[in-house]
Amino acid sequence: xxxxxxxxxxxxxxxxxxxxxxxxxxxxxxxxxxxxxxxxxxxxxxxxxxxxxxxxxxxxxxxxxxxxxxxxxxxxxxxxxxxxxxxxxxxxxxxxxxxxxxxxxxxxxxxxxxxxxxxxxxxxxxxxxxxxxxxxxxxxxxxxxxxxxxxxxxxxxxxxxxxxxxxxxxxxxxxxxxxxxxxxxxxxxxxxxxxxxxxxxxxxxxxxxxxxxxxxxxxxxxxxxxxxxxxxxxxxxxxxxxxxxxxxxxxxxxxxxxxxxxxxxxxxxxxxxxxxxxxxxxxxxxxxxxxxxxxxxxxxxxxxxxxxxxxxxxxxxxxxxxxxxxxxxxxxxxxxxxxx
Amino acid sequence: xxxxxxxxxxxxxxxxxxxxxxxxxxxxxxxxxxxxxxxxxxxxxxxxxxxxxxxxxxxxxxxxxxxxxxxxxxxxxxxxxxxxxxxxxxxxxxxxxxxxxxxxxxxxxxxxxxxxxxxxxxxxxxxxxxxxxxxxxxxxxxxxxxxxxxxxxxxxxxxxxxxxxxxxxxxxxxxxxxxxxxxxxxxxxxxxxxxxxxxxxxxxxxxxxxxxxxxxxxxxxxxxxxxxxxxxxxxxxxxxxxxxxxxxxxxxxxxxxxxxxxxxxxxxxxxxxxxxxxxxxxxxxxxxxxxxxxxxxxxxxxxxxxxxxxxxxxxxxxxxxxxxxxxxxxxxxxxxxxxx
Numbered sequence: 001x002x003x004x005x006x007x008x009x010x011x012x013x014x015x016x017x018x019x020x021x022x023x024x025x026x027x028x029x030x031x032x033x034x035x036x037x038x039x040x041x042x043x044x045x046x047x048x049x050x051x052x053x054x055x056x057x058x059x060x061x062x063x064x065x066x067x068x069x070x071x072x073x074x075x076x077x078x079x080x081x082x083x084x085x086x087x088x089x090x091x092x093x094x095x096x097x098x099x100x101x102x103x104x105x106x107x108x109x110x111x112x113x114x115x116x117x118x119x120x121x122x123x124x125x126x127x128x129x130x131x132x133x134x135x136x137x138x139x140x141x142x143x144x145x146x147x148x149x150x151x152x153x154x155x156x157x158x159x160x161x162x163x164x165x166x167x168x169x170x171x172x173x174x175x176x177x178x179x180x181x182x183x184x185x186x187x188x189x190x191x192x193x194x195x196x197x198x199x200x201x202x203x204x205x206x207x208x209x210x211x212x213x214x215x216x217x218x219x220x221x222x223x224x225x226x227x228x229x230x231x232x233x234x235x236x237x238x239x240x241x242x243x244x245x246x247x248x249x250x251x252x253x254x255x256x257x258x259x260x261x262x263x264x265x266x267x268x269x270x271x272x273x274x275x276x277x278x279x280x281x282x283x284x285x286x287x288x289x290x291x292x293x294x295x296x297x298x299x300x301x302x303x304x305x306x307x308x309x310x311x312x313x314x315x316x317x318x319x320x321x322x323x324x325x326x327x328x329x330x331x332x333x334x335x336x337x338x339x340x
Numbered sequence: 341x342x343x344x345x346x347x348x349x350x351x352x353x354x355x356x357x358x359x360x361x362x363x364x365x366x367x368x369x370x371x372x373x374x375x376x377x378x379x380x381x382x383x384x385x386x387x388x389x390x391x392x393x394x395x396x397x398x399x400x401x402x403x404x405x406x407x408x409x410x411x412x413x414x415x416x417x418x419x420x421x422x423x424x425x426x427x428x429x430x431x432x433x434x435x436x437x438x439x440x441x442x443x444x445x446x447x448x449x450x451x452x453x454x455x456x457x458x459x460x461x462x463x464x465x466x467x468x469x470x471x472x473x474x475x476x477x478x479x480x481x482x483x484x485x486x487x488x489x490x491x492x493x494x495x496x497x498x499x500x501x502x503x504x505x506x507x508x509x510x511x512x513x514x515x516x517x518x519x520x521x522x523x524x525x526x527x528x529x530x531x532x533x534x535x536x537x538x539x540x541x542x543x544x545x546x547x548x549x550x551x552x553x554x555x556x557x558x559x560x561x562x563x564x565x566x567x568x569x570x571x572x573x574x575x576x577x578x579x580x581x582x583x584x585x586x587x588x589x590x591x592x593x594x595x596x597x598x599x600x601x602x603x604x605x606x607x608x609x610x611x612x613x614x615x616x617x618x619x620x621x622x623x624x625x626x627x628x629x630x631x632x633x634x635x636x637x638x639x640x641x642x643x644x645x646x647x648x649x650x651x652x653x654x655x656x657x658x659x660x661x662x663x664x665x666x667x668x669x670x671x672x673x674x675x676x677x678x679x680x
Contacts, residue, residue, distance in 0.1 A: 026487075026491070027491065028491060028494050028495050028498060030498060031494040031495065031497060031498030031501070032490070032491060032494035083449050083450070083453060086445065086446070086449055087445075087446035087447075087449055087450060088446070089446075104501065105426065105427075105445065106426065106427035106428070106429075106497045106501070107427075107494065107497050107498070107501065109423050109426055109427055109449055109452075110423070110427060110490055110493050110494055110497060111494075112449075112453070113423060113452070113453070113456065113490055114487065114490040114491075114494070116453065116456060116457070117456070117483070117486040117487055117490060118487075120460060120479070120482075120483060120486070121483050121487070124476065124479060124480065124483065127476055132472035132473050132475075132476050133472050135472075135476070136464065136467055136472050136475070136476075139460070139464060140464065142460075143457070143460060143461045143464065146457040146460070147366075147454065147457055147458075147461070150372070150450055150453055150454040150457060151366070151367065151368060151372060151454075153450050153453075154368050154371040154372035154447070154450050154451075154454070155368050155371065157371060157446045157447050157450060158368060158370060158371030158447070161371070161444065161446070161447065
């Protein structure tokens with residue numbers, strides 16, 4: 001995996017100067033641009049820009065043409081994280097306090113808005129490298145991506161707020177398609193191929209692949225949230241249970257429990273987050289163990305991951321074998337094989 | 341003013357179907373699109389779209405070409421309001437509870453994000469009416485508008501958070517340029533003229549006019565916030581004092597007070613909003629009366645308004661006389677002459 005890490009690092013080095021350039025010489029620092037810079041410094045591996053750039057290269061396109069879109073993807077992803085933490089009440093992000101915890105909700109809402117706006121600014125750079133028409137096609141992709149993600153977020157927040165204990169596995173999979181798959185996997189591939197092959201190329205070929213990969217990724221993330229190593233994971237372990245977040249683990253549990261357990265489950269999630277008790281979270285863990293709900297999710301993630309690996313060969317059938325296609329294969333494995 | 345109201349109504353009728361179309365047949369309803377629809381139903385006079393469309397017409401352009409941009413301006417304005425209320429802790433908006441009060445911060449943050457994203461979607465419609473290149477120039481205008489507004493918001497929130505009691509009239513005027521003038525006045529004019537005259541036309545001619553008009557408008561709004569008729573104004577009277585919002589009224593007061601009054605002033609604003617007491621707000625009103633700070637602001641607004649009316653003739657010198665230019669003149673008068 002050294003080669004993979006190296007290439008992820010190379011993409012970050014390609015994208016970071018664009019992200020920084022968007023913040024240079026702008027005011028105010030302390031209450032806006034320094035906070036954006038901080039959020040970006042904490043950024044993760046750069047999966048989304050890497051997938052976008054590698055797809056452009058795999059389909060014979062010029063890497064430089066994909067950099068503005070890759071930077072916009074990374075900016076938007078981090079914009080989402082700033083607002084997600086407020087919306088979910090998550091206190092930690094990448095092993096540090098969430099931005100709203102450190103700087104308050106008002107500034108953090110505004111910072112996320114500015115990051116969303118800056119991702120639009122980055123799309124303007126596409127005009128220079130791919131011309132105004134293809135640049136508008138990339139805006140179409142971003143538009144769909146943004147709205148799907150925000151609709152997914154609304155579904156999830158709605159389920160928590162209304163304490164919906166009837167969600168099914170299918171409901172969950174639709175949620176993941178909307179809140180995770182489009183922006184993290186499907187659109188980075190689509191945009192990468194659009195840049196390489198132009199607007200006539202059928203981009204629908206990536207939809208199934210990105211869905212399978214995204215679902216595997218998100219379900220594994222949900223599992224890690226409950227039983228991962230807090231230090232590696234960078235968030236509070238069990239945070240999803242405190243937040244009442246609906247996952248495949250919970251949709252499985254909702255289907256299994258009956259009688260007094262079902263009633264108590266509903267009662268625990270009916271409370272606001274800060275009124276839940278540690279012993280109630282402990283009881284949730286026992287219930288999950290009893291019904292093997294975490295095993296169920298882990299198994300589903302493994303099946304989806306293996307389907308994604310297979311589907312990748314179909315999605316990228318037009319791309320010649322070579323280091324870029326290998327990198328994407330490795331990226332898929334890496335994405336779904338994060339150790340618990 | 342009947343003719344003015346009629347034309348404002350006509351613009352709303354032109355823009356509303358576009359706003360509604362963006363929400364039609366989309367899910368989820370209860371936690372996203374119905375909330376956006378509600379926010380838009382409460383919308384105000386439609387000053388920004390009217391100014392944009394009237395400017396296109398005044399400069400000989402086709403009104404239909406300005407409708408997507410006008411709709412995007414209206415959507416973005418309402419997006420700002422949803423997040424502003426969270427950031428300022430304002431409890432009421434247009435005589436109803438603010439969205440976050442009714443539906444909670446998480447959903448309201450997400451709704452504002454989606455409205456910002458939908459304003460981008462509306463800009464895509466420009467490609468059909470003005471072609472991809474001019475459509476990108478309009479994105480430039482929106483990009484500048486968004487970032488100036490969010491930078492202004494960051495300045496204002498920072499002053500409140502850090503309890504900055506040293507802000508001057510100039511600081512305040514820079515704030516107003518950034519948080520109000522660009523998006524409410526300067527860019528609607530610039531975009532309107534860009535659509536009519538094309539990208540070669542010098543748009544800088546509107547900057548001074550829009551600044552004077554915006555400053556007059558905002559200062560008058562600040563005065564109304566303290567001494568207006570709550571029913572007409574639609575927000576809590578004195579809300580700015582509870583929120584600690586920095587206005588020209590306060591920059592004047594900061595300059596006037598000395599000794600124990602200055603220390604007490606700082607102490608009152610140092611408290612979080614919900615720890616301020618009614619008698620402290622009462623004392624602030626007394627202090628403002630003693631130093632005639634509200635009169636100072638009202639006088640400044642009147643001077644700025646008369647300068648804006650004069651400057652309008654320069655900004656629109658290239659536009660022939662006629663009903664559109666008359667409408668803009670009346671709109672300027674109407675904007676700055678809202679009765680207290």
